Amino acid sequence: MSPTTTLTPATTADRTGVSIDTLRYYEREGLIGPIRRTGGGRREYTEEDVFWIGLVTCFREAGLGIADLRGFVAILRAEHPPQDRVAFLQDRRAALEQRVAALGRAMKVLDEKIAYYS
Amino acid sequence: MSPTTTLTPATTADRTGVSIDTLRYYEREGLIGPIRRTGGGRREYTEEDVFWIGLVTCFREAGLGIADLRGFVAILRAEHPPQDRVAFLQDRRAALEQRVAALGRAMKVLDEKIAYYS
DNA sequence: CTCGGACCTGGAGCGCGCACCAGGTCAAGA
DNA sequence: TCTTGACCTGGTGCGCGCTCCAGGTCCGAG
Incomplete structure (x- = not known):
């Protein structure tokens, strides 16, 4: 039906190299998401989410802090x-x-x- | 008498841009010193100490951790x-x-x- | 000699960036 | 239906790199 594939947390962690705990942490901190949920409350990551997680990882590896990234997200999202x-x-x-x-x-x-x- | 001038902790902190607390911390961690003491137990920093503190600061600013620096010190000092x-x-x-x-x-x-x- | 400020030690506290755990829920396979 | 395992939330713990504090000591100026 839906042509967009979604990923489980485990798969997303695997693909991005970011642990499930850290993915939840990033979401809490507003760096990613909010991630869509299934009826049962489980997270469903999209390819777009994966891409964004890659961006966040790129900046984390460059030494930017969580607060910096929050600013970055705010700038790219807000008006x-x-x-x-x-x-x-x-x-x-x-x-x-x-x-x-x-x-x-x-x-x-x-x-x-x-x-x-x- | 002694041609070598020594610096008080406050002066050293001022000259190096490293706080007194952090200087003590670095000394405890073996990154600098051990710093010579006066009869009364106060630290007396030499110009050499100041230079070394500059090196440590340089590497800290480059993102090296305390453990890394300890290794660096060990390598440069040991046999x-x-x-x-x-x-x-x-x-x-x-x-x-x-x-x-x-x-x-x-x-x-x-x-x-x-x-x-x- | 006294006073005050710089210094001492040992230890506690803190913000960051996670990692880990308990106790419970969801869902696919036998 | 029952089991099993991935997932959920909320909270706690931890290593790092300082930073701050209490309670005491040293010492130069007056």
């Missing part, structure tokens, strides 16, 4: 004017660049030590 | 063979590169969103 969105996104981007710079400094130190001991 | 040190340092460097890659992926996503809303 903020486009220029607000762009400003927000550019601000986040600048923060990531700072992190890259910090990593670069640390790597430079490591390179010096490596050169010293080689 | 590990040079090739062990190099291997360890290169391993750490690879981990940092992974983080840079993760940041790059997140920034790419941001760039796409920015382009979309611009």
Whole structure:
């Protein structure tokens, strides 16, 4: 009937690499969802949900915190004017660049030590 | 008499941007020091200590954990063979590169969103 | 000598990002 | 129908990286 396949929590966890507990946590924190439920109350994840979870994971791996991601979600969902969105996104981007710079400094130190001991 | 100036905890905190509590914490965890003490038991930081604290801060800002840094300290201090040190340092460097890659992926996503809303 | 402020130690508290658990519900297969 | 296992909610626990506090000590200025 419905052409859209849905995924169980276990399958979703498997596909995204995010644990079921963490998926529920993200949903509670408003980072994903709200996820649709079956009549019995079980979660049904869509492919769209999976994609969004991938985005969240991407930013988590980049070191963004839950609060940051909540802001991100709010900006992409709400009716903020486009220029607000762009400003927000550019601000986040600048923060990531700072992190890259910090990593670069640390790597430079490591390179010096490596050169010293080689 | 002694040509080497020493710094009080407050001054050291000021110069390094690390709080006194955190300096004590780092010392307890073996990341810095042990810091020399005066007769009365107060800490006396040297310029060398300050430099080392800078290194620790650099790696902390790059996202390394306390345990990682402890390993780093152990490698740089202990009598590990040079090739062990190099291997360890290169391993750490690879981990940092992974983080840079993760940041790059997140920034790419941001760039796409920015382009979309611009 | 006294006062006050910087410092000491040991330990408790806290926010984050989950992981785990108990006790109960739902649903597919025998 | 009964069993079994995946799932539900709510709550607790935990490691990390500090941060703060109490109660006491040191020491320089007045």
